[in-house]
Amino acid sequence: MKIYNTLTRKKETFFPIKEGHVRLYVCGITSYDYCHIGHARSALVFDMVVRYLRYRDYQVTFVRNFTDIDDKIIARATEQGVDSGKLAERFIDEFYTDMDALGVLRADIEPKATEHIQEMIDLIQDLIDKGLAYPAGGDVYYRVRQFAEYGTLSGRKLEDMQAGARINVNEQKEDPMDFVLWKGAKPGEPKWQSPWGEGRPGWHIECSAMSRKYLGENFDIHGGGKDLIFPHHENELAQSVGANQCAFANLWMHHGFVTIKDEKMSKSLGNFLTIRDVLREYPAETLRLFIFSTQYRNPLDFSETALQDAQTGLDRVYDCLAKIQGLMQAAERDGGVANAASSLIGQKDRKKIESLRQRFETAMDNDFNTAQALGHLFDGVKVLNKACRMLAAQQGSAEDLALLEQAGTTLQELAGLLGVVQQDPVQYMQAKKDKLLAAITLAEEEINTLIAERNVAREQKDWAASDAVRDKLLAHNVELHDGPDGTTWGAKA
Structure with missing residues (x-):
């Protein structure tokens, strides 16, 4: 398995520190608002990583924190006239509601910053003792240089960063580049006792302290969005390596931004969609398929068209699996085992079906390339649909049916590693059909009368009248299908 390491800027063959056991830390939300699609991408990317590592027989210890004390939380609580702790708790609960709706697995350990103040104080003291941090006027700063x-x-480069750095009037830094580890108490803000006076922790120190407590000083993977590389993860690395005098995370994983028309989605820009906004219109599996249609390190451009494409793709997989189930049931009804003398599935198609798992794993082992892995699944669907058509037209061999049944099971299992196609395919397709039929706004008798009118127009080669009837039916969500046995109708997809 190869994973791209932000620290070395290259893909590296992954070897966990302890054989068979992966320790993973991911920066979680700052809980002051509802989660948007950028948060969904982060949660889903690492949900996929954990699922796949476990599929590959690794034991995984997954830690994802909550920042429940921060400038943004205090500002929002002040704006709404509520207690900052209660505001943070409320949006942690809302986070769980959204993650459960998306089918995201819970992390093994989910620490909150406010429950680990002593661990942060201990880490800050370690840095002071080593000369890497200093108290100043109730605050404590890290000596970057x-x-x-x-x-x-x-x-x-430090010299490039220094150009834009400055010291605010109320700061007592030795150097503009130094960053805060502990903030002295301000009126009306939450505060805790410390050796440097009352105050609260800075943002960066919390992840260094919590990862050290739950995963040790040196662990396998640290993850988050690309926006966290600087300054958050850069500062974490400086704190942890400085205090512990050993490597911090061996490998750093960062996912790309979600964009809207090539502009980063963010609360500050006001162009974000909440997870709830999207789930009101589309099922969770559709959103998951959309997110995994792009490899995690690349930017993901959000659009209605892309979600509709994901929905179409999801329906295609379910339809294929429903057809396989139908063939299995028909074979049972007709005597249990098909008895054709030889296989109807050609060698080339058989090889594609049999190699599906291996091709999927190869893609995922290449830096969790879900886009390529999904490509293999859809290629498998194409071949399986072809096999289903042949076996529906004429009875196949027992070998054909066994291959098809196993392929359907494999397809659903592999899709499950991305958290999609987890419903019963027959029930899914029936529910979709029922929903489409419910959208038809004409009675069956009216539809049949209009089809009869169209048939007369077609016999008279009055194509304009024929098309007018078709358009009228389409406006009522009725789609026509002309075939050798005449015209049939169904709900417009």
Whole structure:
């Protein structure tokens, strides 16, 4: 398995520190608002990573934190006239509601910053003792210039960063580049006791403290969005390596942004859609398929068209699996086992079907390339649909049916690693059919009368009248299908 490491800027063969056991830390939400699609991507990417690692027989210890004390939380609570702790708890609950709706697995450990103040104080004291941090006027700052590796994760040079840095009037830094570890208490803000006076932790220190507590000083993978590389993860790395005097995370994974018309989706820009906005219009599996249609490191452009394409793709997989189930049931009704003398499925198609799992794994082992993995699944659907058509037209062999049944099971299992196609295919397709039929706004008698009118127009070669009837039916969500046995109708998809 190869994974792209942000720290080294290349794909690396993955070897966990302890054989067979992966320790993973992912930065979670700052809980002051509803989650948007960018949060959904982060949660789903690492949900997929955990599912796939476990599929590959790794034991995984997955830690994802909650930032429940922060400037943004305090500002929102003040704006709404509520307690900041209660506001944070409310949006942690809302996070769980959204994640459950998306089918995201819970992390093994989900620590909150406010429950780990002592661990942060201990870590800050370690840094002070090593000369890497200093108290100043009730605050504590990290001495960036004392950490020679600062900038290695983001690829930034200290001299370039210094140009834009400055010291605010109320700060007492030794250097503009130094960042805060502990903030002295301000009137009306939450505060805790510390050796440097009352105050609260800075944002960056919390993940260093919580990852050290639950995963140890050196662990396997640290993950998050690309927006966290600098300054959050850069500062985490400086804190942890500085305090522990050993490697921090061996591998750093960062997913790309969700964009709308090539502009990053964010709350500050006001162009974000909440997870709930999308789930009101589309099922969770559709959103998941859309997100995994792009490899996690690449930007993902959100659009209505892309979601509709994902819905069409999802329906195609379910339809294929429903056809396979139908063939199995028909074979049972007709005597249990098909008895054709030889296989109807050609060698080339058989090879594609039999190699589906291996091709999927190869794609996923290449830096979790879900886009390529889905391509293999859809290629499998294409071949399986072809086989279903042949076996529906004429009885296949027992070997054909066994291959088809196993392929259907494999297809659904592999799709499950992405959290999609987890419903019963026959029930899914029936529900879709029922929904489409419910959208038809004409009685069956009216539809048949209009089809009869169209047939007369077609016999008279009055194509304009024929098309007018077809258009009228389409306006009522009725779609016509002309075939050798005449015209049939169904609900417009």
